[in-house]
Amino acid sequence: MSHQLLLLGALALASSPAFAQSRPAGATDVGVAQRLPAARGARTPARLPAQFPDGWRHAAGGDAVFGAHAMVATDAPLASRAGVEMLKRGGNAVDAAVAVGFALAVVYPEAGNIGGGGYMVIHMADGRTAALDYREVAPLAATRDMYLDSAGTLTTKSVVGPLASGVPGAVAGLTAALRKYGTMSLAQVMAPAIRFAERGVLVDTALHYSLHNNASLIEQFAGGTAFLPDSAAPAIGSTLRQPELARTLRAIARRGSAAFYRGPIAEAWTAELRGAGGIITMDDLSKYRAVWRTPVRSTYRGYTLLTMPPSSSGGVTITETLNILEGYDALPAFGSTRWAHLLGSAYQRAFIDRNAKLADPAFVQVPIAQLTDKAYAATLRATIGADRATPTATLGGAPREGMETTHYSVVDRSGNAVATTTTLNNLYGSGVYVASAGFFLNDEMDDFAAQPGRPNMFGLVQGEANAIQPGKRMLSAMSPTVVLDRQGKLLLVAGSRGGPRIITSTSQVILNVIDYRMTLADAMSAPRLHHQALPDSLAIERDGVRPAVADSLRAMGYGVSTSRGIGLVNAVMRVRGGYEGVSDPRSSGRPVGY
Numbered sequence: 211m212s213h214q215l216l217l218l219g220a221l222a223l224a225s226s227p228a229f230a231q232s233r234p235a236g237a238t239d240v241g242v243a244q245r246l247p248a249a250r251g252a253r254t255p256a257r258l259p260a261q262f263p264d265g266w267r268h269a270a271g272g273d274a275v276f277g278a279h280a281m282v283a284t285d286a287p288l289a290s291r292a293g294v295e296m297l298k299r300g301g302n303a304v305d306a307a308v309a310v311g312f313a314l315a316v317v318y319p320e321a322g323n324i325g326g327g328g329y330m331v332i333h334m335a336d337g338r339t340a341a342l343d344y345r346e347v348a349p350l351a352a353t354r355d356m357y358l359d360s361a362g363t364l365t366t367k368s369v370v371g372p373l374a375s376g377v378p379g380a381v382a383g384l385t386a387a388l389r390k391y392g393t394m395s396l397a398q399v400m401a402p403a404i405r406f407a408e409r410g411v412l413v414d415t416a417l418h419y420s421l422h423n424n425a426s427l428i429e430q431f432a433g434g435t436a437f438l439p440d441s442a443a444p445a446i447g448s449t450l451r452q453p454e455l456a457r458t459l460r461a462i463a464r465r466g467s468a469a470f471y472r473g474p475i476a477e478a479w480t481a482e483l484r485g486a487g488g489i490i491t492m493d494d495l496s497k498y499r500a501v502w503r504t505p506v507r508s509t510y511r512g513y514t515l516l517t518m519p520p521s522s523s524g525g526v527t528i529t530e531t532l533n534i535l536e537g538y539d540a541l542p543a544f545g546s547t548r549w550a551h552l553l554g555s556a557y558q559r560a561f562i563d564r565n566a567k568l569a570d571p572a573f574v575q576v577p578i579a580q581l582t583d584k585a586y587a588a589t590l591r592a593t594i595g596a597d598r599a600t601p602t603a604t605l606g607g608a609p610r611e612g613m614e615t616t617h618y619s620v621v622d623r624s625g626n627a628v629a630t631t632t633t634l635n636n637l638y639g640s641g642v643y644v645a646s647a648g649f650f651l652n653d654e655m656d657d658f659a660a661q662p663g664r665p666n667m668f669g670l671v672q673g674e675a676n677a678i679q680p681g682k683r684m685l686s687a688m689s690p691t692v693v694l695d696r697q698g699k700l701l702l703v704a705g706s707r708g709g710p711r712i713i714t715s716t717s718q719v720i721l722n723v724i725d726y727r728m729t730l731a732d733a734m735s736a737p738r739l740h741h742q743a744l745p746d747s748l749a750i751e752r753d754g755v756r757p758a759v760a761d762s763l764r765a766m767g768y769g770v771s772t773s774r775g776i777g778l779v780n781a782v783m784r785v786r787g788g789y790e791g792v793s794d795p796r797s798s799g800r801p802v803g804y
């Protein structure tokens with residue numbers, strides 16, 4: 211075996227055009243479900259085994275969950291079950307996704323929410339596609355320099371405390387999706403969430419440690435009473451009830467989003483927030499709207515990607531990156547020096563554009579057509595040297611972002627698919643818990659460039675386009691994505707958590723499936739890398755490449771840093787006879803299918 215991390219020898223063949231042509235007529239890229247016998251009609255295995263470096267913590271050849279009819283993959287098993295409950299009652303993927311969204315707000319309070327926002331990409335089996343933007347907006351009283359102190363220095367008020375929150379969009383978004391594409395009533399899809407909040411959920415290891423690890427943030431505000439009884443995370447095996455949240459959810463189930471944005475609950479929670487020093491008003495709530503958009507539609511080696519347009523940067527940045535990579539006949543061996551070089555260089559160039567040019571299209575002219583153009587990608591590809599890193603500064607440079615989000619993927623028995631990413635930004639958002647209504651508020655204001663040209667908490671340096679303005683959506687990296695195969699049939703539904711790393715982790719799962727022909731389980735377990743232009747360094751998961759590869763990259767001029775984990779993806783892939791679902795082996799999630 212060479213020093214490079216190699217897939218088995220067939221991999222090179224699989225990536226070549228000749229392999230593509232030699233596929234049996236009518237064959238799709240659909241692999242054989244891992245739990246189905248390989249003999250079921252598959253003459254050419256569409257998926258190939260992967261091999262990861264010694265020491266890499268996730269073994270190749272892992273399991274996926276198989277469902278003959280439908281699949282829901284989320285970061286919380288109970289939320290996956292809530293989705294499947296809807297599907298088994300005859301609901302479609304959108305009904306299930308909305309049920310999951312509300313369930314996550316109860317069982318996964320670190321990122322599931324009604325006090326945050328998100329994005330949804332929908333691909334209906336009849337061909338209809340849609341993208342729903344329910345990102346938070348800056349309150350009307352927000353100002354460009356609101357997070358700078360009198361000396362012009364950036365404070366932490368965009369991250370923690372009552373000033374950090376944008377106007378929440380989650381309730382508007384989930385109810386809008388259900389109205390347009392769902393088949394069930396709000397009361398039906400919210401029933402699991404209400405049940406979880408009212409009757410309580412078992413505190414498992416993941417929830418216990420999530421609360422334990424974030425206790426110092428939670429106890430700063432009103433959340434301690436609800437989540438830290440006796441000033442500590444509830445014991446594993448105990449029951450956590452959320453009666454205030456149950457009341458709010460019941461009201462939403464009865465009255466729709468109006469219960470959140472108008473009337474007594476809205477009055478109570480905005481008054482509570484303003485009492486603590488926040489600036490969100492009833493006027494802000496009455497003006498909030500979720501926005502239907504056209505998905506970014508792109509192709510990559512004959513596959514079609516449907517992804518999220520601005521106000522998220524996710525779809526454009528993934529498209530730009532993949533357009534750059536498509537110009538290479540085949541990607542280099544997975545895990546090799548050249549693999550890291552080409553992917554890192556492509557991300558670096560796409561992030562320069564992302565950081566400078568993308569923002570809320572209602573405020574800024576966003577050059578989507580140019581950035582997603584294949585000829586433009588060719589000009590960027592031409593700047594990638596054969597064996598040298600390019601310093602970001604010489605590429606024109608470019609002028610921070612929450613890491614903790616949650617993504618879920620749903621496919622129903624008709625083949626309708628929903629990819630949804632939602633967030634409070636950091637875990638437990640701003641830490642501010644609205645006691646009267648039972649939810650945490652986001653710290654999404656930190657996704658603006660609070661000080662254009664200076665790094666945010668993720669080291670991202672962003673430009674004027676993403677400066678704070680009242681009513682504006684802060685730029686996101688959320689990348690819910692649906693991939694269709696070469697015949698136009700649903701292949702993959704994916705997305706991730708991780709701030710800017712959402713873009714890199716989501717797209718690497720896609721590359722692993724398309725270029726490296728990995729099974730979904732391998733595509734999710736594979737080591738990941740990340741480059742966001744600034745800081746100008748290539749982050750690679752710990753033990754994700756062999757030491758010799760890291761040495762070669764350093765010799766090429768890369769600043770190589772080691773990362774504990776890059777992204778948490780939840781994905782569903784069509785396979786012969788049904789669907790596979792995989793939650794990231796880096797997460798506590800679990801898909802449920804049937």
Ligand code: GLY
Binds near residue numbers: 635
């Ligand atoms: N708060 C992370 C994102 O929107 O990208």
